[in-house]
Amino acid sequence: MTNRFPCFSFIFFIETSVSGIPEIMLTRSLLYLSILVVVRDGGALKLEESEVVDQFYSTSIVSMEDLLEFHADLLFQLNSYIDVLRARMKLIRRIADYMMEHDHIVNLEDHSLNYFHLVRHMHKDWAHVLELMEQPLGKSQLLFLKESRPHYPSAWDLEEGSLGIHRMQKTYQLQPKDMVRGLLDGVHHGTRFSTLECFTVARAIYKKHRYHDAVTWLEETLSLYDQASEQTKENYQILGFDVSQAHKLYIKGLMHLNRYEDASKAIDRDPKPYLRRLRDRVQMRMMSTNDLPLGKPNPPLTGLQLCCRGGCPYRDMHRLTCSYNTTAAPFLRLAPFKTELLSLSPYMVLYHDVITPLESLTLKNLSKPHMKRRAMTFNKQKLRPFIDSGRTSNSVWLTSHENAVMERLERRVGVMTNFEMENSEVYQLINYGIGGHYKPHTDHFETPQALEHRGGGDRIATVLFYLSDVPQGGATLFPRLNISVQPRQGDALLWYNLNDRGQGEIGTVHTSCPIIKGSKWALVKWIDELSQPFRRPCNR
16 A cells, blocks of 8 residues: 555554544544534635634544534533423423313302302413413523534535545545445545535535536535435425525536536426426526537546555665664664665655554643644734645644653654754654545755754754554655655654755655544654754765
8 A cells, every 4th residue: 555665563553543533534524514503604715813723623623522522512502491391391281281170151240259260260370371472491401503603614624625535536436325324445444425515515516616526515415415305305305404595505516517408308308396497597598508518527647646546656675674773772683673764865764663553642642732723824924824625633632741752752762863963853642533634745955045044953853753554545745756654653754855965855845644534643843953963964
């Protein structure tokens, strides 16, 4: 699947670190987003003061855990509200039964006691019933839901999650008809999409003007709706889904693709009243234009798509070796590093079993409460950080003195790389979300202006620790080198960003493939160049 040597058969295997997240996490998460979405005002996301963004649910599995707990709290309040209503109904039913038991026709010629009975009953009892029916119910439950509203996933969350699903589709060449049935890249995950999820994804893709893919998702939406039971359709209607929206969007999508005959057939096949106007528009376009239907583009697979699927083109590996590193430090004679040389130029090596499962778990547990979505790009005119959609993850910064685990890792990185660590950058712990990925980029800075405010110079090397296994997807890919590394807990990837003249290595352009199954946790360390004059002198 990857261009790596299976040299060592004794690799630590552990369960995924995010306990309680089933393998159907993506589908369930998108369902919660589609039900709980709150549309907020505003356009492009921008930050005025800080580069830290508040809660985003689609960009980290950590946030998904919070969302699942939040969803459970909402369900509890809803059930509590139902209990309150039932108790009130039971009370009113008892009162009604009591009144019917004591109801009798009063003979106007009867004695005065019956007259008094009727007057008192009409004045007191019915007034009490009215007062009881006017009393508001479920105050605490309604208050909880209102106060919780700002914590619902935003419209941005919903769009990001939907585009994450689409990103998986395009990268791994998946078909929507397979995805809605849980078949992802040849592996069946035992889960299915509902009509709601399909329509949510379709609408997000449509807004991006990707009409070919949007129409395909809308076809699945309408197909699933037709197969649903009447009770399920009623439930969809209660949740605010209107199938007419899907029909209209489907017809409009066909029209954008100049598929007027298909649009006309779709309307005639199921002539709904709300499609009459669209029928007139379709017929007018058919009579007034000779445009041919737009065919679906079928470009050849890119290197990124091939390598993310485990099919990187062949590369010469006869000079690459696997070995035990026993010379970097005295203690390595007792516990040598298991190293796998992946590239000579630029230099790249994969270390196996250099961080233990317990260390990984400790770092993740300590970091979860502090992880945030961070801005990645800046407005050059106003120097304001903006959210970068090219990286779907949450992160937190950790210093080398954060805790005992970080202190050990700092010493370990120094031994692994033979670099001076004192003035290097702090660590960044990252967790990815729905279809999580990172667009192609380099770790070194490409312009002198970017280095003006950096005291340590450029990043001479990067160390990437993998803190979890990723069963499907999520590979770290170097497309120019045809190198793909699948995350495996305990491994660490080291590469040089600069050559021996201090110039950036263009071959280190790398990306993170979208995650299909699992949770990707990584710890990144960037090592600066100005502290290394005696460790790696420049050859200028």
